Structure formats: C-alpha cells, structure tokens
Amino acid sequence: MxxxxxxxxxxxxxxxxxxxxxxxxxxxxxxxxxxxxxxxxxxxxxxKPTNIEGxxxxxxxxxxxxxxxxxxxxxxxxxxxxxxxTIPEGAMTVAVEGRMWSWRFTYDNGKTSKELVIPVDTPVKLDLTTRDVIHSFYVPAMRVKWDMVPGMDTNAWLQSDTVGDYDIFCAEYCGLKHADMITLLRVVEQEDFDNWVNAKAEPAEEELGMSLLEEFGCFECHSMDLSEESAPSLLDLGSREETVILPDGTEKKIKPDEAYIRQSVREPGAILVKGWDDMMPAYGDELSDAQLGVMAAYLLKGGQGKNKGAVLADELGCMGCHSDDGTDDVGPSFLGLYGSERKGKTADGKPYTLKADDDYIHKAIVDPSADVPDGYEDQMPAFDDLEPGSVEQLIGYIKSLAKKDAE
Structure with missing residues (x-):
C-alpha cells in the first residue's frame, strides 16, 4: 500500500x-x-434424501x-x-486546473506552477476545474481522488504531516497523452513555502537577453532562423564567421565576439557585414554596459532563450498538443504555421481556405471550434478567458516561428 x-x-x-x-x-x-x-x-x-424443515x-x-x-x-x-x-475553516486555497495533458496550480496571490507546492501541517483546499474533458485528480499518498467534469466546479482538501515529494496522476483516461498527466506534490516547511510563493521570479540570463532584444526592436529587422531580409540573422552568431567591411574599405573575416556586438550596437556604421548597407540606427549610450553584456552573452550562446509567448505557451499546456519543430501532433505544429494557407471546415461544416494571419491565430486560440483545420479533430479547449496581452504574446511567439517566405 x-x-x-x-x-x-x-x-x-x-x-x-x-x-x-x-x-x-x-x-x-x-x-x-x-x-x-x-x-x-x-x-x-x-x-436417501433428507427433508429438512425450516x-x-x-x-x-x-x-x-x-x-x-x-x-x-x-x-x-x-x-x-x-x-x-469536511474542509477545515481557514484552509489555504489553491485553484487546480486539469487540461490535456498537464496540470496548472494557481495560488491566491496569482502565482502559478506546474507542480503543487504546499506547507507541511497546513490544510489546503483544492478548487478543481477542467478546461476540456473529464480528468481525475489523484494523489495516492493522500488517498485523494476526485473527478473533474467540464462545467462543474468541485473541491477537495488535503494536508500533509510529512515533508517530501509525492506523485500526482490523472486517474481518468482523457485522450492520447493521458499518461503524460503526471506532476509532483511538494510538501515543504512553512518558511520555505512562504519564500517560494512570494518570490518574484528573476528571469534567467537567456530570457533577459531575449527580452532586451525584443524591447529594443532588434527583431524588426534581424531574425533568429538564418533568414536574411532586412538585416543579418542573429542565430548562432557566436559559432560562425562573418565577412565585414572595415572603415578603410578592406574586407576581413571575423568571428563575432562581445566587443564586436557592442560596437555593432553603439556604432553600427563602423564595421559593416559584407552585402549590407549602413541602415541600422546607432544606440550610443541608450543601452547600458550591463544590458549590452547580457544581450551579447545571449547571442554568443546561440540565442536559445524563450520569449514571453513561448513561456506562456508552455505554462498553458499548449506544447502538450503542439510542437515547435515542424512535427504535427494532436494539433498542428507552430513552426511555419503563421502565414501558411490553412484549409478546413467551419463550425457549420462549410469548407474554408484561409491564411494563418493574426486574426486566424487569435480565433484559433479563443474560439478553436469556429475553424477546424483538415486532419484534426475539434478537441482544443477555448482560451477565451486570457487577457488580450497574453493572446498577443502567443500570437507573437507563433509569428516568430513563421517561415520568412510565407510572411
């Protein structure tokens, strides 16, 4: 047991x-x-048979x-x-959302997590909801198992007297990746929990580098997929050689380093990549040395950080059905989706042919049953409760994975 x-x-x-x-x-x-x-x-x-009386x-x-x-x-x-x-009075509340095929836990202060973290010896009320199909929240070590039915808000409670990590499963078959609905219940000391739940997440260096590049509009001209339309690509910048034109007009092959990136941002006309005109505005002292250092470190490491839309897509469970590498899964891959031609049927069965632009992606997020693409079933839940800014971040992330010749 x-x-x-x-x-x-x-x-x-x-x-x-x-x-x-x-x-x-x-x-x-x-x-x-x-x-x-x-x-x-x-x-x-x-x-000889015996007759037995009553x-x-x-x-x-x-x-x-x-x-x-x-x-x-x-x-x-x-x-x-x-x-x-019988849920104790004053129990700490955590909202639990099940969706194909992951869990999301939201605390009273708005903090979200893929794992359920609770303090030891503290009663916790779980508000259980599901976004799509029937799931079942099951913690074997707690003997807690409760079904989550679409449109029905239910609750359960638990309390641990032991610090440690324990399994959480979905105990109701919910589709193709049912077996992936596994996460952890982490029971920690009260002090550790307070520090965790109230901590403001510090972005990793890679995420901060990506954020700075987005903030200063670098991706309006540069790409991260080796396509080159308005400016040289920034992907794998630190692992390739560039032919540059020096101020005296001579050519030289260099391997980009931090000093080169700093000069290219503050004085972009000083050294030009061969084949490109002097069109980039000089940022001078607009960026601090520290900011330039973070951006340079991010680019020289290969530029593998996630933008805010990618982080949100992962948090919302989008990557449980979609991929970012061109592999079609339960849903279409995000790679090359934006700008492509999409065929399918509307909610009333009428065929359509549309370009996957901002409006198309927006509708696919907030009302996915309206236009179902060919080859896929109408099983994506509607994310119509997302803030407009969050939807824009998701659209921006999908747009960043577009094939440049499709835009």
Missing part, C-alpha cells in the same frame, strides 16, 4: 482494511461451509447478522468519507 501522509486519510486505510478483512472472512467461511456440506451430505453418506432461529440469524455487518461496514466507510470531505 502507498505510504500515507494525510491524517484524515487514516480512516480510509482503516475502512479499506476492515472491509478487506470481512471480505476475506466471508470468503473463507463460505468456502469452508461449502466443503463441509459437500463432505457431510455426499450421497455415499446420505443415499428454522425460525436460523432465519433470524442470517437476516440480522448480515444486516449488522453491512451497517457496520457502511458506518466505517461513511465516517472516513466525511472526514475527507
């Missing part, structure tokens, strides 16, 4: 063991009785005794169920 860490769940284990004990007892009693009757009333010992006492015994047993078992199960369903 799974180790049990929830005080209220002790009654569940007790009820299970009592019911199991009675079931084994009844099985043994009936089996022994059957064997005895087969031996005792075998035709070799009773060649017995009021026996009738009363085998009516009253099973009734008492069933009532006792019911009471055992009911008391444990009541303890599991």
């Amino acid at each position: 799974y180790p049990q860490i929830f005080t209220a769940a002790k009654g569940v284990d007790q009820a299970f063991l009592i019911i199991l004990g009675f079931a084994v007892f009844i099985l043994v009693a009936v089996t022994v009785t059957m064997i005895y009757f087969l031996w005792r009333y075998h035709y070799t010992r009773n060649p 017995s009021i006492s026996l009738e009363i015994i085998w009516t009253v005794l099973p009734t008492l047993i069933v009532l006792g078992l019911f009471w055992t199960g009911w008391t444990s169920f009541k303890a599991m369903r």
